[in-house]
Amino acid sequence: MxxxxxxxxxxxxxxxxxxxxxxxxxxxxxxxxxxxxxxxxxxxxxxxxxxxxxxxxxxxxxxxxxxxxxxIFLGRNDHQVKIRGFRIELGEIEARLVEHSEVREAVVIALGDGVAKRLVAYVVAAPQEALAYNLRSHLEAVLPEYMIPTAFVRLDVLPLTPNGKLDR
Structure with a gap:
């Protein structure tokens, strides 16, 4: 094989x-x-x-x-979105987020339609005043600008379906 x-x-x-x-x-x-x-x-x-x-x-x-x-396994390819003409692998952003020492888990989703479509990152991390700033800075060092989420939301746990799968 x-x-x-x-x-x-x-x-x-x-x-x-x-x-x-x-x-x-x-x-x-x-x-x-x-x-x-x-x-x-x-x-x-x-x-x-x-x-x-x-x-x-x-x-x-x-x-x-x-x-x-x-x-390194990053997730399914079916979590690919297109924003402002750029094809974006959400799993790549998630993988870069969990490289940050403060982040235990991360999920990125695209919200909105057309020109209003934007990326939002949900992270499981300890509460921290500058978390969004630190995560944005971390991502700016490793990803192109069009892959940087516009918002970061801290959660205690990621939501799961009754089957135990991530509820996107």
Whole structure:
């Protein structure tokens, strides 16, 4: 089995960059039964394999390889939004927020529509007067401006559904 982290064009991303987690190798299925369109989308040919006709599976998960070889899972790719023409991976912002020493958990959502759409970060952290300022400064050092949330909301715990999943 081979694990790839690829960009939207199917190219490997640099170390530390976020991409889609893809799996290749002998254990990968050939596709979905009687679903050729979904098979071609989720099980493309594996361009990195030496075996003719082998496929890889596009998981829909976001990940990044670290320099030490560890693979960091960032969440589902279906938490992608478009704001002011920029495609934004909410999981990338969340991952950067939890790198901050004050943050235990983080969720970022997009609120509003059209030109009024904005990012709001919800963080589980100890109460602190300058928390929003500190988090904004932290993110400005590691993310482009269009990925910086306009608001930061501190919570004691993140809301969960009755099934124990995050209630976005």
């Amino acid at each position: 081979t694990i790839y982290v690829l960009d939207t064009q199917g190219r490997p991303v640099p170390l530390g960059a976020v991409g889609e987690l893809c799996i290749g190798g002998a254990g990968v299925a050939r596709g979905y039964l009687n679903r050729p369109e979904l098979t071609s989308e989720k099980f493309p040919l594996d361009p990195f394999s030496k075996i003719q006709g082998s496929r890889m599976y596009k998981t829909g998960d976001l990940a990044r390889y670290m320099e030490d070889g560890n693979l």
